Amino acid sequence: MSTNDLLFGVFPYVAGALLVVVTVIRWRFRPFSISSLSSQLLESRRLYWGSVPFHWGLSTILVGHFVALIIPRGFEIWNGAPLRLYLLEATGLALGLWAAFGIGVLAYRRFTNARIRAVSSTMDFVVLGVVALQIFSGVWIAVGYRWGSFWGTSVFVPYVRSILTFDPKPEYVDPLPFALQLHAFTFWVFLALMPFTRLVHIITLPLGYLTRPWQRVVRMRESPAVYHPASEKPLERQH
Secondary structure, eight states, rough: OOOHIIIIHHHHHHHHHHHHHHHHHHHHOOOOGOSSSOTTTTTTTHHHHHHHHHHHHHHHHHHHHHHHHHHHHHOOOOTSHHHHHHHHHHHHHHHHHHHHHHHHHHHHHHHHHHHHHHHHHHHHHHHHHHHHHHHHHOOOOOOOOHHHHHHHHHHHHHHHHHTTTTOOGGGOOOOOOHHHHHHHHHHHHHHHHHGGGGGGGGOOGGGGGHHHHHHHHOOOOOEEEEEEETTTSEEOOOO
């Protein structure tokens, strides 16, 4: 078995097994550990400028990848016109650069703020590096191997589908340039690491809020004292 077979044929299933098993164990035995553990109270300004572009840029790109995986023919039809191809490529690159800016701000914040660094674990820094590598390799592909939305449906989509159908074809990845292999491999690394980090909260959806009864929040405070017109002494307001 070659290194390519191990990295792109075996490791994806190891990553998937870790994602499912460890997440279920945490949810079953340590439910309170499934949290984003927000550090907003420690520092909020740089968190805003980093979190918004990172989350929105990366989420939009992931949705695009998912759509390409589900309906690759739709991408091929869309890219049939050069103007639409240019528009899609420019949008993807802009979102990638936006997400790269966001994670750069988040990394700078975590490394330079003493209070944030004090509550950060080693895994926080590791997964931050993996996600950064994933984003920057995507930007590398967009700049160095243009028209990825055009050729990606015939390169990456068959490989990912072979993994999902339990008929792995790692040979599809073997002839690809290093940037494309790095982009694919760091995704599997991210899936393997995610259940061990605070990022596991991504897969928890608060669906209970959709059916939960309305809650009424009442502010409790002492009733102000009032003065009776015939007396100089304050009287408590009667309820």
